[in-house]
Amino acid sequence: GAVVSQHPSWVICKSGTSVKIECRSLDFQATTMFWYRQFPKQSLMLMATSNEGSKATYEQGVEKDKFLINHASLTLSTLTVTSAHPEDSSFYICSARDIRLAKNIQYFGAGTRLSVL
Protein backbone atom coordinates (compact mmCIF):
# COMPACT_ATOMS: atom_id res chain seq x y z
CA GLY A 1 0.00 0.00 0.00
CA ALA A 2 0.89 3.65 -0.28
CA VAL A 3 2.64 5.55 2.50
CA VAL A 4 1.35 8.69 4.14
CA SER A 5 3.59 10.42 6.63
CA GLN A 6 2.18 12.68 9.31
CA HIS A 7 4.27 14.87 11.56
CA PRO A 8 4.48 15.46 14.44
CA SER A 9 3.00 12.41 16.10
CA TRP A 10 2.56 14.14 19.42
CA VAL A 11 2.52 17.79 20.38
CA ILE A 12 1.91 19.60 23.64
CA CYS A 13 1.38 23.33 23.53
CA LYS A 14 0.20 26.19 25.66
CA SER A 15 -3.22 27.67 25.22
CA GLY A 16 -3.22 30.46 22.66
CA THR A 17 -0.39 29.15 20.54
CA SER A 18 -0.65 27.77 17.01
CA VAL A 19 0.29 24.28 15.94
CA LYS A 20 1.08 23.09 12.44
CA ILE A 21 0.62 19.47 11.38
CA GLU A 22 2.09 18.15 8.14
CA CYS A 23 0.76 15.37 5.98
CA ARG A 24 2.84 13.98 3.14
CA SER A 25 2.19 11.32 0.56
CA LEU A 26 5.58 9.68 0.14
CA ASP A 27 5.22 7.49 -2.91
CA PHE A 28 2.30 8.92 -4.81
CA GLN A 29 0.78 12.25 -5.72
CA ALA A 30 -2.37 13.15 -3.89
CA THR A 31 -4.62 15.79 -5.39
CA THR A 32 -6.98 15.27 -2.48
CA MET A 33 -6.19 14.91 1.19
CA PHE A 34 -8.55 14.74 4.11
CA TRP A 35 -8.29 15.91 7.70
CA TYR A 36 -10.10 14.12 10.49
CA ARG A 37 -10.45 14.58 14.21
CA GLN A 38 -11.18 11.83 16.65
CA PHE A 39 -12.01 12.13 20.34
CA PRO A 40 -11.45 9.16 22.66
CA LYS A 41 -13.78 6.27 22.00
CA GLN A 42 -15.58 8.20 19.28
CA SER A 43 -15.70 7.75 15.54
CA LEU A 44 -13.71 9.64 12.93
CA MET A 45 -15.04 13.08 12.18
CA LEU A 46 -14.18 14.61 8.84
CA MET A 47 -13.06 18.19 9.28
CA ALA A 48 -12.16 19.21 5.76
CA THR A 49 -11.21 18.06 2.30
CA SER A 50 -8.01 19.54 0.98
CA ASN A 51 -7.53 19.90 -2.76
CA GLU A 52 -4.18 20.78 -4.26
CA GLY A 53 -4.08 24.31 -5.56
CA SER A 54 -7.49 25.34 -4.28
CA LYS A 55 -9.24 26.22 -1.06
CA ALA A 56 -10.18 23.47 1.31
CA THR A 57 -13.78 22.43 1.74
CA TYR A 58 -14.78 22.46 5.39
CA GLU A 59 -17.49 20.38 6.98
CA GLN A 60 -20.35 22.08 8.71
CA GLY A 61 -19.41 23.34 12.13
CA VAL A 62 -15.66 23.42 11.49
CA GLU A 63 -14.19 26.90 11.75
CA LYS A 64 -12.04 27.54 8.72
CA ASP A 65 -10.28 30.48 10.39
CA LYS A 66 -9.28 28.30 13.30
CA PHE A 67 -8.22 25.26 11.31
CA LEU A 68 -6.17 26.56 8.41
CA ILE A 69 -5.46 24.09 5.66
CA ASN A 70 -2.92 24.52 2.93
CA HIS A 71 -2.37 22.03 0.12
CA ALA A 72 0.38 23.73 -1.81
CA SER A 73 1.81 20.70 -3.57
CA LEU A 74 0.70 17.29 -4.75
CA THR A 75 2.43 15.61 -1.83
CA LEU A 76 1.93 17.97 1.10
CA SER A 77 -1.03 19.30 3.02
CA THR A 78 -0.79 21.16 6.32
CA LEU A 79 -3.29 21.80 9.06
CA THR A 80 -2.65 24.71 11.39
CA VAL A 81 -4.65 24.92 14.59
CA THR A 82 -4.61 28.61 15.40
CA SER A 83 -4.89 29.96 18.93
CA ALA A 84 -5.32 26.48 20.30
CA HIS A 85 -7.39 25.92 23.42
CA PRO A 86 -7.80 22.88 25.66
CA GLU A 87 -11.01 21.90 23.87
CA ASP A 88 -8.94 21.49 20.68
CA SER A 89 -7.03 18.64 22.32
CA SER A 90 -7.73 15.63 20.17
CA PHE A 91 -6.28 13.06 17.78
CA TYR A 92 -5.90 14.60 14.33
CA ILE A 93 -5.51 12.24 11.39
CA CYS A 94 -4.83 13.02 7.78
CA SER A 95 -5.37 10.82 4.78
CA ALA A 96 -4.50 11.01 1.13
CA ARG A 97 -6.39 9.66 -1.80
CA ASP A 98 -4.46 7.44 -4.18
CA ILE A 99 -6.10 7.40 -7.57
CA ARG A 100 -3.48 5.32 -9.31
CA LEU A 101 -4.85 2.37 -11.20
CA ALA A 102 -8.30 3.91 -10.71
CA LYS A 103 -8.53 2.30 -7.29
CA ASN A 104 -9.32 5.55 -5.47
CA ILE A 105 -8.07 4.35 -2.12
CA GLN A 106 -7.67 6.51 0.95
CA TYR A 107 -4.53 5.92 3.04
CA PHE A 108 -4.10 7.34 6.51
CA GLY A 109 -1.20 8.97 8.28
CA ALA A 110 -0.28 7.80 11.76
CA GLY A 111 -2.08 10.69 13.39
CA THR A 112 -1.10 13.59 15.63
CA ARG A 113 -2.11 13.69 19.24
CA LEU A 114 -2.54 17.31 20.31
CA SER A 115 -2.66 18.28 23.96
CA VAL A 116 -3.33 21.93 24.75
CA LEU A 117 -2.50 22.98 28.28
Added chain:
Amino acid sequence: QKEVEQNSGPLSVPEGAIASLNCTYSDRGSQSFFWYRQYSGKSPELIMFIYSNGDKEDGRFTAQLNKASQYVSLLIRDSQPSDSATYLCAVNPGNQFYFGTGTSLTVIP
Protein backbone atom coordinates in the same frame (compact mmCIF):
# COMPACT_ATOMS: atom_id res chain seq x y z
CA GLN B 1 -30.44 8.07 7.28
CA LYS B 2 -26.69 7.83 7.55
CA GLU B 3 -24.68 7.12 4.44
CA VAL B 4 -23.01 4.13 6.05
CA GLU B 5 -24.38 2.09 8.93
CA GLN B 6 -22.53 -0.36 11.09
CA ASN B 7 -23.45 -2.15 14.27
CA SER B 8 -21.24 -0.53 16.89
CA GLY B 9 -20.96 -3.74 18.85
CA PRO B 10 -19.10 -4.70 20.86
CA LEU B 11 -18.78 -8.00 19.08
CA SER B 12 -17.01 -10.75 20.98
CA VAL B 13 -15.86 -14.02 19.46
CA PRO B 14 -13.65 -16.78 20.84
CA GLU B 15 -10.20 -17.28 19.42
CA GLY B 16 -10.30 -19.43 16.28
CA ALA B 17 -13.90 -18.55 15.44
CA ILE B 18 -15.20 -16.60 12.46
CA ALA B 19 -15.98 -12.96 13.08
CA SER B 20 -18.62 -11.44 10.83
CA LEU B 21 -18.85 -7.68 10.44
CA ASN B 22 -21.60 -6.03 8.46
CA CYS B 23 -22.16 -2.68 6.84
CA THR B 24 -25.01 -1.16 4.84
CA TYR B 25 -24.90 1.93 2.69
CA SER B 26 -27.48 4.23 1.22
CA ASP B 27 -26.00 5.54 -2.05
CA ARG B 28 -26.71 3.09 -4.84
CA GLY B 29 -24.14 4.86 -6.98
CA SER B 30 -21.31 3.73 -4.72
CA GLN B 31 -18.59 1.94 -6.62
CA SER B 32 -15.81 1.35 -4.13
CA PHE B 33 -15.97 -0.25 -0.71
CA PHE B 34 -13.29 -0.48 1.93
CA TRP B 35 -12.62 -2.06 5.28
CA TYR B 36 -10.21 -0.41 7.69
CA ARG B 37 -8.95 -1.65 11.02
CA GLN B 38 -8.23 0.80 13.83
CA TYR B 39 -6.44 -0.22 16.97
CA SER B 40 -7.05 1.87 20.05
CA GLY B 41 -5.00 5.06 19.90
CA LYS B 42 -3.87 4.43 16.34
CA SER B 43 -5.00 5.62 12.94
CA PRO B 44 -7.01 3.41 10.56
CA GLU B 45 -5.19 1.01 8.29
CA LEU B 46 -6.61 -0.44 5.12
CA ILE B 47 -7.42 -4.14 5.24
CA MET B 48 -9.34 -4.72 2.04
CA PHE B 49 -11.15 -3.04 -0.79
CA ILE B 50 -13.75 -4.49 -3.10
CA TYR B 51 -15.42 -3.17 -6.22
CA SER B 52 -17.38 -6.03 -7.69
CA ASN B 53 -20.26 -8.10 -6.41
CA GLY B 54 -19.25 -11.31 -4.76
CA ASP B 55 -16.41 -12.32 -2.51
CA LYS B 56 -12.82 -11.22 -2.32
CA GLU B 57 -10.41 -13.17 -0.19
CA ASP B 58 -7.07 -12.11 1.26
CA GLY B 59 -5.57 -14.49 3.76
CA ARG B 60 -7.93 -14.83 6.71
CA PHE B 61 -10.07 -11.95 5.50
CA THR B 62 -12.99 -12.15 3.08
CA ALA B 63 -14.93 -9.15 1.91
CA GLN B 64 -18.41 -9.73 0.50
CA LEU B 65 -20.31 -7.21 -1.56
CA ASN B 66 -23.95 -7.27 -2.55
CA LYS B 67 -24.84 -4.11 -4.44
CA ALA B 68 -28.48 -5.07 -4.95
CA SER B 69 -28.98 -5.29 -1.19
CA GLN B 70 -26.50 -2.48 -0.50
CA TYR B 71 -24.41 -4.27 2.02
CA VAL B 72 -20.80 -5.17 2.38
CA SER B 73 -19.41 -7.52 4.98
CA LEU B 74 -16.06 -8.64 6.31
CA LEU B 75 -15.38 -12.15 7.54
CA ILE B 76 -12.33 -12.89 9.64
CA ARG B 77 -11.53 -16.57 9.82
CA ASP B 78 -9.50 -18.15 12.62
CA SER B 79 -9.84 -14.97 14.67
CA GLN B 80 -6.85 -14.05 16.78
CA PRO B 81 -6.59 -11.81 19.85
CA SER B 82 -4.54 -9.45 17.67
CA ASP B 83 -7.64 -8.92 15.53
CA SER B 84 -9.27 -7.12 18.46
CA ALA B 85 -9.86 -3.62 17.13
CA THR B 86 -12.51 -1.35 15.68
CA TYR B 87 -13.38 -2.09 12.07
CA LEU B 88 -14.50 0.76 9.86
CA CYS B 89 -16.49 0.35 6.70
CA ALA B 90 -16.04 3.05 4.05
CA VAL B 91 -17.94 3.73 0.87
CA ASN B 92 -16.85 5.89 -2.02
CA PRO B 93 -19.59 7.29 -4.22
CA GLY B 94 -17.97 9.74 -6.60
CA ASN B 95 -15.47 12.02 -4.89
CA GLN B 96 -16.80 11.54 -1.38
CA PHE B 97 -15.77 9.01 1.22
CA TYR B 98 -18.23 8.01 3.89
CA PHE B 99 -17.16 6.08 6.95
CA GLY B 100 -19.31 4.09 9.29
CA THR B 101 -18.91 4.61 13.01
CA GLY B 102 -17.11 1.29 13.31
CA THR B 103 -17.69 -2.08 14.96
CA SER B 104 -15.64 -2.94 18.00
CA LEU B 105 -14.39 -6.53 17.88
CA THR B 106 -12.91 -8.43 20.80
CA VAL B 107 -11.37 -11.84 20.25
CA ILE B 108 -11.30 -13.76 23.50
CA PRO B 109 -8.31 -16.08 24.02
